[in-house]
Amino acid sequence: MTRTTTLARAILDRLRICQPYALPEEQLATEVNGVVRPPAKATEFAAALQALNTAEAPRIVLLRDDFDPESRKWLITEAGEAALLR
Amino acid sequence: MKTSPARRRSSGKSQNPPSAEPAPAESLPSIDDLKERTAQAERDRIAMAEHGMRQRNRATVSADSLWGALGTETRRRAVCDWLFGLGLTNTKCARQIEETFGIRTTPSAVRFFYQQHSFLWKIGQAKSQAEIEKGQLPSNWEARIREALAQRRFEAVYQALTDKQILAFEKLDLEKRKVDLKASEVFLTERRLILLEKKMQDAQSTLQDSTITAEEQARRIRKILGQE
Numbered sequence: 001m002t003r004t005t006t007l008a009r010a011i012l013d014r015l016r017i018c019q020p021y022a023l024p025e026e027q028l029a030t031e032v033n034g035v036v037r038p039p040a041k042a043t044e045f046a047a048a049l050q051a052l053n054t055a056e057a058p059r060i061v062l063l064r065d066d067f068d069p070e071s072r073k074w075l076i077t078e079a080g081e082a083a084l085l086r
Numbered sequence: 087m088k089t090s091p092a093r094r095r096s097s098g099k100s101q102n103p104p105s106a107e108p109a110p111a112e113s114l115p116s117i118d119d120l121k122e123r124t125a126q127a128e129r130d131r132i133a134m135a136e137h138g139m140r141q142r143n144r145a146t147v148s149a150d151s152l153w154g155a156l157g158t159e160t161r162r163r164a165v166c167d168w169l170f171g172l173g174l175t176n177t178k179c180a181r182q183i184e185e186t187f188g189i190r191t192t193p194s195a196v197r198f199f200y201q202q203h204s205f206l207w208k209i210g211q212a213k214s215q216a217e218i219e220k221g222q223l224p225s226n227w228e229a230r231i232r233e234a235l236a237q238r239r240f241e242a243v244y245q246a247l248t249d250k251q252i253l254a255f256e257k258l259d260l261e262k263r264k265v266d267l268k269a270s271e272v273f274l275t276e277r278r279l280i281l282l283e284k285k286m287q288d289a290q291s292t293l294q295d296s297t298i299t300a301e302e303q304a305r306r307i308r309k310i311l312g313q314e
Contacts, residue, residue, distance in 0.1 A: 018213075027244065027245070031205050
């Protein structure tokens, strides 16, 4: 399993556990870095999120807070759950 | 024609030579003997079962099975509280688990438990709190608002538990630093002791040196002791 795949699976796995709630990005990063060795750098993590979000069928979606534009929360989609089963 | 085993057994029995001598009467066990043997067998069986149980209880619970061995949610929560709330080290937590629940485990199993299950536990807590919050909201509120408030509650509980965890980590880090400081103090004391012993030896050899005068001896001793 490549580093990209490991990171993507860790992100999807963490978000699957949180369903139906979304997980803030910082907390997601903390939790993913708890299981991925070596911990992902910020750029690497952002790239993994971007890749999961911009695939043909997005595996995760970004939820924005109406009152806090800085807040970024991620939610797994059905495509993401299906990807975990493969 | 094939015969069944039962038939073969019965036919075998019937083919015993009638002239065979019956077993002597004294070799047959008496009723009391049989009772005694049965009782002994029962005692052995119980002893073996107890021994097996003791062995099982004594066996150390491995990393994978600590979660399962704890069994109930209350016990798991207690262990998470010890780790997050009290900030117990893995070793102390393993000892606490053994004292409280009678489950012998290892610090590495506790570490594995923590790594694998702390996230699940925190999420479980946050979800249940969010559901409770959602259930308490007036039913005539819009679903969108109810969901948003539940999400807020979920995040708040999760954050609170994470903060608790961070505090526990910091407490552990502080304890580790204390231990490190203590170790460096001990090291310095040992070094000081070695230096003093060396000075003492030098002073003794100076005093035992008969080739130099008393004034010279005093001067050298002052120099050794750093008084010059």
